[in-house]
Amino acid sequence: MGKILALALVIINLGAFAQDSLKVFNNTRNETTATGMKVLGGWGLANVAAGATGWSVSNGGQNRYFYEMTTIWGSINFAIAIPAYLNAKRQIGVAFTSSGSLAAQQKIEKIFLVNGALDVVYIGAGFYLDSRGSNNNNAQLKGYGLSVALQGAFLLMFDATMYRSQRGRGNKLRHFLEKNPVTFTGRSIGIGLHI
DSSP states (O other), X not given: OHHHHHHHHHHHHHHHHHHHHHHHHHHHHHHHHHHHHHHHHHXXXXXXXXXXXXXXXXXXXXXXXXXXXXXXXXXXXXXXXXXXXXXXXXXXXXXXOHHHHHHHHHHHHHHHHHHHHHHHHHHHHHHHHHHHHHHHTOHHHHHHHHHHHHHHHHHHHHHHHHHHXXXXXXXXXXXXXXXXXXXXXXXXXXXXXXX
16 A cells, blocks of 8 residues: 555656646747747837838838838737737746647647748748839839838748747657656646557
8 A cells, every 4th residue: 555655646746747847848938939029029110110210201112112011011010929929928827738738839830830931922922023013113013022022031030030949849848748758737647658
């Protein structure tokens, strides 16, 4: 009876350690996301300020359209960053199970990976618009195209950096879960066995 009790205490302690470690992984993921959203929001505000200023003082032509599109993209980036930041901050301290932690980690990695692919499309579309504007002597297409390409380039760097950071943490989480198959939720104990 004493050996069974000792084994149960060891399992509970291992499970509690695993839960604390999962909490650290989850909090770090959410803090990283929140920091990234501050960067994206700052970029958005800087683009709104620079774009609106340039737009208001330009005398038309390609520059006016460049600044107009920069203002629009800055507004969109800022509008995306605010709820994403608030959601990441709200998730800090939330208890996740092992499977919940892994699912949340895979979701954030996938978001930045898909966004990176979209950024490549933005860059291509921007250069396409610029080329069409040059061929048709269309200042609006040239201005919009250069702005979209610039925004796409920044977003590609941003999303690649965020993906790399989150993927690295995700690899650590996956390795941790392989090494620590015991989970403890406060109400139940689980042991995962790899066959």
